Amino acid sequence: MSETGRVEAFSDGVFAIAITLLVLEIHVPSEHGHKLTEALTHQWPSYVAYVVSFLVIGVMWVNHHALFGHLAKVDRTLVFLNLLLLMVVAVLPWPTALLAEHLRDTDDARVAGVIYSGVMVMHAVCYGAIWWYVTHRGHLLHPEVDREAARATRIRFSLGSVAYPATVGLALVSPTAMLAVHGLMAVYYAFNHLAVLGRERLPTSAKPE
Amino acid sequence: MSETGRVEAFSDGVFAIAITLLVLEIHVPSEHGHKLTEALTHQWPSYVAYVVSFLVIGVMWVNHHALFGHLAKVDRTLVFLNLLLLMVVAVLPWPTALLAEHLRDTDDARVAGVIYSGVMVMHAVCYGAIWWYVTHRGHLLHPEVDREAARATRIRFSLGSVAYPATVGLALVSPTAMLAVHGLMAVYYAFNHLAVLGRERLPTSAKPE
Amino acid sequence: MSETGRVEAFSDGVFAIAITLLVLEIHVPSEHGHKLTEALTHQWPSYVAYVVSFLVIGVMWVNHHALFGHLAKVDRTLVFLNLLLLMVVAVLPWPTALLAEHLRDTDDARVAGVIYSGVMVMHAVCYGAIWWYVTHRGHLLHPEVDREAARATRIRFSLGSVAYPATVGLALVSPTAMLAVHGLMAVYYAFNHLAVLGRERLPTSAKPE
Amino acid sequence: MSETGRVEAFSDGVFAIAITLLVLEIHVPSEHGHKLTEALTHQWPSYVAYVVSFLVIGVMWVNHHALFGHLAKVDRTLVFLNLLLLMVVAVLPWPTALLAEHLRDTDDARVAGVIYSGVMVMHAVCYGAIWWYVTHRGHLLHPEVDREAARATRIRFSLGSVAYPATVGLALVSPTAMLAVHGLMAVYYAFNHLAVLGRERLPTSAKPE
Numbered sequence: 033m034s035e036t037g038r039v040e041a042f043s044d045g046v047f048a049i050a051i052t053l054l055v056l057e058i059h060v061p062s063e064h065g066h067k068l069t070e071a072l073t074h075q076w077p078s079y080v081a082y083v084v085s086f087l088v089i090g091v092m093w094v095n096h097h098a099l100f101g102h103l104a105k106v107d108r109t110l111v112f113l114n115l116l117l118l119m120v121v122a123v124l125p126w127p128t129a130l131l132a133e134h135l136r137d138t139d140d141a142r143v144a145g146v147i148y149s150g151v152m153v154m155h156a157v158c159y160g161a162i163w164w165y166v167t168h169r170g171h172l173l174h175p176e177v178d179r180e181a182a183r184a185t186r187i188r189f190s191l192g193s194v195a196y197p198a199t200v201g202l203a204l205v206s207p208t209a210m211l212a213v214h215g216l217m218a219v220y221y222a223f224n225h226l227a228v229l230g231r232e233r234l235p236t237s238a239k240p241e
Numbered sequence: 242m243s244e245t246g247r248v249e250a251f252s253d254g255v256f257a258i259a260i261t262l263l264v265l266e267i268h269v270p271s272e273h274g275h276k277l278t279e280a281l282t283h284q285w286p287s288y289v290a291y292v293v294s295f296l297v298i299g300v301m302w303v304n305h306h307a308l309f310g311h312l313a314k315v316d317r318t319l320v321f322l323n324l325l326l327l328m329v330v331a332v333l334p335w336p337t338a339l340l341a342e343h344l345r346d347t348d349d350a351r352v353a354g355v356i357y358s359g360v361m362v363m364h365a366v367c368y369g370a371i372w373w374y375v376t377h378r379g380h381l382l383h384p385e386v387d388r389e390a391a392r393a394t395r396i397r398f399s400l401g402s403v404a405y406p407a408t409v410g411l412a413l414v415s416p417t418a419m420l421a422v423h424g425l426m427a428v429y430y431a432f433n434h435l436a437v438l439g440r441e442r443l444p445t446s447a448k449p450e
Numbered sequence: 451m452s453e454t455g456r457v458e459a460f461s462d463g464v465f466a467i468a469i470t471l472l473v474l475e476i477h478v479p480s481e482h483g484h485k486l487t488e489a490l491t492h493q494w495p496s497y498v499a500y501v502v503s504f505l506v507i508g509v510m511w512v513n514h515h516a517l518f519g520h521l522a523k524v525d526r527t528l529v530f531l532n533l534l535l536l537m538v539v540a541v542l543p544w545p546t547a548l549l550a551e552h553l554r555d556t557d558d559a560r561v562a563g564v565i566y567s568g569v570m571v572m573h574a575v576c577y578g579a580i581w582w583y584v585t586h587r588g589h590l591l592h593p594e595v596d597r598e599a600a601r602a603t604r605i606r607f608s609l610g611s612v613a614y615p616a617t618v619g620l621a622l623v624s625p626t627a628m629l630a631v632h633g634l635m636a637v638y639y640a641f642n643h644l645a646v647l648g649r650e651r652l653p654t655s656a657k658p659e
Numbered sequence: 660m661s662e663t664g665r666v667e668a669f670s671d672g673v674f675a676i677a678i679t680l681l682v683l684e685i686h687v688p689s690e691h692g693h694k695l696t697e698a699l700t701h702q703w704p705s706y707v708a709y710v711v712s713f714l715v716i717g718v719m720w721v722n723h724h725a726l727f728g729h730l731a732k733v734d735r736t737l738v739f740l741n742l743l744l745l746m747v748v749a750v751l752p753w754p755t756a757l758l759a760e761h762l763r764d765t766d767d768a769r770v771a772g773v774i775y776s777g778v779m780v781m782h783a784v785c786y787g788a789i790w791w792y793v794t795h796r797g798h799l800l801h802p803e804v805d806r807e808a809a810r811a812t813r814i815r816f817s818l819g820s821v822a823y824p825a826t827v828g829l830a831l832v833s834p835t836a837m838l839a840v841h842g843l844m845a846v847y848y849a850f851n852h853l854a855v856l857g858r859e860r861l862p863t864s865a866k867p868e
Contacts, residue, residue: 038671038724044247045675048254052262052331053679057687060266060338068349072356083328090324097247112849115717119710122679129687140695147699222321253456257463261471261540269475269547277558281565292537299533306456431530462665466672470680470749478684478756486767490774501746508742515665640739 035106039114040097046118047093050125054085057129077135084211085128087218092121092155094222099159102182103166104174113165117158120151127151135207145203145210149196152214156196244315248323249306255327256302259334263294266338286344293420294337296427301330301364303431308368311391312375313383322374326367329360336360344416354412354419358405361423365405453524457532458515464536465511468543472503475547495553502629503546505636510539510573512640517577520600521584522592531583535576538569545569553625563621563628570632571618574611662733666741667724673745674720677752681709681716684756704762711838712755714845719748719782721849726786729809730793731801740792744785747778754778762834772830772837776823779841783823 058078061071096117106114127148134140166172167182195217203210267287270280305326315323336357343349375381376391404426412419476496479489514535524532545566552558584590585600613635621628685705688698723744733741754775761767793799794809822844830837 038667040247041250041668042671042675042720044251045254045672046679048251049258049676049679050682051327052255052258053682055259055262055332055335056265056683058332058335060335060342062342064343064346064349068343068352072352082332086328086331087324090327093251094320094324108850111721112846115714115721115849118678118717119713122713123682123685123709126682126685126687133687133689134691134695137691140691143695143699219321222324223317249456250459253460254463257460258467260536261464261467264468264471264541264544265474267541267544269544269551271551273552273555273558277552277561281561291541295537295540296533299536302460303529303533428530431533432526458665459668462669463672466669467676469745470673470676473677473680473750473753474683476750476753478753478760480760482761482764482767486761486770490770500750504746504749505742508745511669512738512742637739640742641735 036100036103039106039111040100043096043100043114043118044093046122047089047096050122051086051089051093053125054082054089054128057125057132058082074136075132078132080211081128081132081135084215084218085124087215087222088152089121089124091218091222092159095159099163099166102174102177103172105172107172109165110162110172113158113162117155117162120155120158124151131207131211135211138207141207142204145207146200149200149203149210149214153196153200156193160193245309245312248315248320249309252305252309252323252327253302255331256298256305259331260295260298260302262334263291263298263337266334266341267291283345284341287341289420290337290341290344293424293427294333296431297361297423298330298333300427300431301368304368308372308375311383311386312381314381316381318374319371319381322367322371326364326371329364329367333360340416340420344420347416350416351413354416355409358409358412358419358423362405362409365402369402454518454521457524457529458518461514461518461532461536462511464540465507465514468540469504469507469511471543472500472507472546475543475550476500492554493550496550498629499546499550499553502633502636503542505633505640506570507539507542509636509640510577513577517581517584520592520595521590523590525590527583528580528590531576531580535573535580538573538576542569549625549629553629556625559625560622563625564618567614567618567621567628567632571614574614578611663727663730666733666738667727670723670727670741670745671720673749674716674723677749678713678716678720680752681712681755684752684759685709701763702759705759707838708755708759708762711842711845712751714849715779715841716748716751718845718849719786722786726790726793729801729804730799732799734799736792737789737799740785740789744782744789747782747785751778758834758838762838765834768834769831772834773827776827776830776837776841780823780827783820787820 059075061068061075063071103110127144127150131141131144131148134144164186167179167186170179170182173179173182199210199213202213268284270277270284272280312319336353336359340350340353340357343353373395376388376395379388379391382388382391408419408422411422477493479486479493481489521528545562545568549559549562549566552562582604585597585604588597588600591597591600617628617631620631686702688695688702690698730737754771754777758768758771758775761771791813794806794813797806797809800806800809826837826840829840
């Protein structure tokens with residue numbers, strides 16, 4: 033396994049665990065009879081938050097995969113930046129549970145929503161920092177990656193990152209709308225963000241093992 | 242590692258975590274003396290639900306493995322469909338805990354049972370959608386897979402999927418019987434579902450790495 | 451990755467998660483001042499149970515590794531037997547927490563201890579069943595494994611398995627002694643059980659990939 | 660996969676799970692309105708403890724990786740020593756939660772801080788024991804590793820380990836300062852500890868597979 037391999041395997045582990053821990057935020061009501069159905073209906077924000085955060089972490093994983101697909105090796109700075117990124121990914125079950133708990137009360141949901149969106153901004157910053165680092169020096173990129181083209185994507189990247197701070201503002205207006213937007217952005221990026229990186233994507237078979 | 246490899250590794254992680262989180266739904270009674278034995282006996286639904294859900298997720302993993310054994314590569318649509326499948330797999334500890342909590346009260350157990358079976362239906366739908374997608378276009382299938390034979394399995398697949406909605410109905414009659422049926426179906430599919438897919442199964446050594 | 455590879459990877463995941471979930475059974479006391487130190491001291495059974503169960507699961511993993519080191523491939527029966535084994539491994543955080551909760555009260559500790567040792571017996575039975583299955587037909591064994599020698603180990607295996615039911619009896623006499631014995635057995639098997647299997651152990655490089 | 664490979668994969672799993680379980684120690688306040696913001700602010704020790712412990716486990720993983728990069732194979736003693744190391748790594752979410760719970764009360768924080776630093780000392784001891792073991796006999800080292808140079812690092816290693824017991828003393832003076840020091844040490848070691856080991860680091864491609 034190449035150096036990249038073990039960092040990717042460790043990152044995959046963190047992504048897989050964080051995404052699977054999301055289920056622990058959905059409570060098991062102990063009410064009986066009519067009240068059971070009520071309690072189950074009442075916690076709809078938990079279901080919505082689960083679905084959105086699952087999609088978000090899933091797409092973060094896909095993009096992480098795409099980014100590392102451009103690299104031939106890692107250095108200590110990259111390992112450290114990746115650790116910061118994973119720190120943000122692994123914390124996501126917490127803002128998800130916070131938002132699920134408070135989504136029904138608009139005032140509280142604003143607080144929870146700003147934190148939720150804030151974590152997304154932190155993820156975008158970490159992800160952007162890694163991409164800037166690897167395209168800036170280019171010493172870690174796979175030899176077949178077009179350095180100029182890779183650098184050119186940085187501007188589009190930065191434009192994309194503007195969307196995340198905007199969701200912090202949206203959380204103040206409507207936390208539910210903010211959650212919906214994150215879900216939609218995840219679906220959109222599942223099919224399109226990859227395209228940005230993917231243009232000059234290496235066939236995996238070309239990667240040095 | 243091939244593209245398929247990393248998606249499989251991530252999926253394996255989610256399956257392994259979801260199956261291991263099931264144990265968290267079994268409570269540790271703090272009662273003393275005679276009441277401890279009583280409390281331990283009283284929570285028999287937790288043990289049954291643990292065993293059934295463990296077998297169910299285990300067999301889901303085996304079948305996921307079998308399906309991906311036919312593929313040479315993945316595209317964005319497949320990665321997204323697989324993410325939806327994993328979302329259903331990862332949620333399973335929740336309906337399991339819900340059913341374990343309410344299995345002793347028949348009325349409540351019906352509600353919990355319908356949700357439990359409903360999640361199984363969602364899994365069958367996601368799994369079926371992936372199989373239809375890969376056999377429809379065939380562009381992701383391994384070159385040695387017989388496309389016609391693969392497509393022909395779709396009808397048997399769809400017949401098999403009828404069983405899952407039927408368990409939703411069974412949950413309304415007897416939630417305990419429904420749980421037993423899911424356990425039996427898991428054992429059955431462990432030995433037979435694979436056979437459907439397995440006929441034209443590729444020796445792994447033939448897979449492009 | 452060979453068939454064996456993905457089953458091993460999935461099993462490794464379950465072992466790694468079960469062993470890491472053990473920490474969740476150690477409570478975080480919220481008492482203050484003098485009472486904090488008291489509460490921390492009072493839960494010594496949690497620390498002991500953590501250490502013993504960690505060693506036990508760790509050695510189970512080592513032996514699982516040793517067993518699969520003899521195999522060239524897997525079939526459906528083996529995958530199913532392995533799933534039963536993992537079901538027992540994954541449940542271990544529960545009897546561990548149960549024993550930690552009740553170890554200070556001898557009567558309650560007997561109940562918890564019998565369950566704890568009972569789970570160990572179930573593990574020995576599953577492990578033995580897999581070894582009997584693979585040595586009986588021999589069709590899954592690596593070509594370089596001496597079939598006669600492998601079969602001969604079965605008697606020593608069965609003798610070893612007698613020790614586990616004996617700990618169920620010991621739990622009725624002294625649950626603490628039983629826990630200590632499990633810890634000592636784990637340390638013993640870490641260095642010696644492997645030797646039984648390891649005699650004809652294959653160099654990994656000889657395994658077909 | 661080489662023997663080293665499966666031990667590394669299992670260890671990676673434990674590191675990844677322990678690091679991701681840290682998030683479970685951050686509570687989700689159920690307060691409303693003004694009190695929600697207060698509760699969220701009040702639990703600042705949880706956020707700090709999360710960040711520090713995440714960095715600490717992350718850097719432990721990086722160093723584990725570096726150490727195993729020198730090995731060509733493993734034996735039973737190493738597997739056992741590694742199991743003891745993982746036992747310490749996997750327990751970290753507990754002292755983290757303990758410290759987060761008590762950091763605001765200086766007296767209680769001293770108790771929690773001594774335990775937190777004590778666990779770090781245990782990690783340094785386990786890590787040092789593994790390094791002494793593999794450099795002492797040298798039979799597990801990769802053929803290209805300079806045995807004399809590897810042995811020479813042991814003195815610097817031991818000097819470095821003196822820092823950890825010192826943090827136990829610091830915990831008695833100021834638990835918050837102790838936590839900050841652990842965070843700084845993690846960042847420092849992320850870039851420098853590796854350098855000690857890394858000098859004679861093998862290119863991964865030179866490792867026997």
